Amino acid sequence: MFDPEKGIVGVSIGPRMIFITRFNSTKGTAETGKIVSIKLEEGVVQNGLIVDVEGLARILKNVFRDNNIKAKRVFACISGADEIVRTVTLPKMPKKQMKEALKGEIDKYMLSGEESVIDHYPLNKEKLLLVAIRKDITVTLLKVMEKAGLDLIGIDIFPLAALRALSRGNIDLISKKTTILILIGDEKTDICVVADGRLSYSRNIGTIGIAELIREVTDTISYWIEQSPDSAVEKIVISGDTIKAGELHAVLPDELGVIEQGECPGLTSAEFNLSRAASIGSAMRAFGENKVFDINLLPPGKFKRMRLEKLSLIIFTLFSVILLGIFIASFIFSVICERHTKKLDEVKQKIAESSGAITEAQKIRKEKLRVINMVNKMEVFIAEIEFIPWPSILREIKDRIPPEVWLARIFTAEEFTLTLQGESFSQESVHEYLNLLKSSDYFEEPELLHTRKREEDSAIVAFGITCPLAAGREKER
DSSP: OOOTTTSEEEEEEOSSEEEEEEEEEETTEEEEEEEEEEEOOTTSEETTEEOOHHHHHHHHHHHHHHTTOOOOEEEEEETTOOEEEEEEEOOOOOHHHHHHHHHHHHHTTTSOSTTEEEEEEESSSSEEEEEEEEHHHHHHHHHHHHHTTOEEEEEOOHHHHHHHHHTTTTOOSSOSSEEEEEEEOSSOEEEEEEETTEEEEEEEOOSOOHHHHHHHHHHHHHHHHHHOTTSOEEEEEEEESSTHHHHHHHHSOGGGOEEEEOOOTTOOOSTTHHHHHHHHHHHGGGGTTTGGGOOOOOOHHHHHHHHHHHHHHHHHHHHHHHHHHHHHHHHHHHHHHHHHHHHHHHHHHHHHHOTTOHHHHHHHHHHHHHHHHHHHHHHHHHHHHHHSOHHHHHHHHHHTOOTTEEEEEEEEEETTEEEEEEEESOHHHHHHHHHHHHTOTTBSSOEEEEEEEETTEEEEEEEEEEEEBHHHHHHHO
């Protein structure tokens, strides 16, 4: 069930306005809540760059506080940011080679692959949509959110965020027909092609007049039909932050197809519709909708911190379970002892009262032997737990995990043997993790049980590793 206090808040930042969207939960379904907007002073954000970090952080902190927005996880996008959106054709290759190939593609478009954050999603077996943004833009945005006391968990681009919101309105992502999406911002205009349920092509053309814009739209439609003759253009949807969006809607030639203004939940005004839609689309990331075209342009350092936090939570949970098991075992032991102590006291009283209770005493003696045996087993159990240095072992498992490996499960299938199950982006990272475990003094000859490709995502490798505990072998000897 959707929890508004733990959900995601969508934030769209433009040169003149900020829009913040959170969702309400009503009878188990999510509905668009209040869309908060605030006007920015000139110079705070320019050409997609955050110039006044302290000032913007202070504004966001005040808006969240004044509007009682308790959720702190944020998915954000910046209007006018220096971004690259391109359709590229690449053969299937290992993830590491793919990463280098994508950097090379970005180098072709006046944006260094080393100085940018890159993400992509597949369009078909060979083509993919490549998205990149300058790294300094993402780092600055992360600083703003941290200073405002917010947890930035994702960075989107305006076209994808707006498309996600419009998919709840008048853009049908199930239809095989093509929609031309025109997004008119303060500082640039994006002309996008939505085909087969995702953004398949996009180009930005800066700020131009209506006549030039009509010509660019016509040229984009002609180019798409030439590239994909079987994908007919169904309609043109316009969304914008300026009056130009309304003007374009009125003057586009009818022969281009059905022409509509963008519609999505929560939009009641024609002013700043694009920025409003982008904030709604970013907030929708909380529901996992349209994951097929989700991208995330967070700085790499933030991704690493998020993975470490997740791993720390797993280790803490595992350690808590172990401690809870010890506590439960101790509690059961004390209850059993108390119960049988009372029973033995009752029997002693009966023996004292009657010399004919010898048979009953024999039964009690047997019961006493059973309890003593149980106590001995419990003491052995507690001694084994104390003998094995669990905190150090768990820390060893955590510290040796390579960046591209994460654990899903740790359990003991055999005595003194841990079994690790997890996933990785490559076979090499799994073998690297195995070798690191072998070099640990806490394990004796860790072995790789299996590696296999995950069915739903062939880029992910699932694995299993057994780690016999060195302490366990010493205990047996």
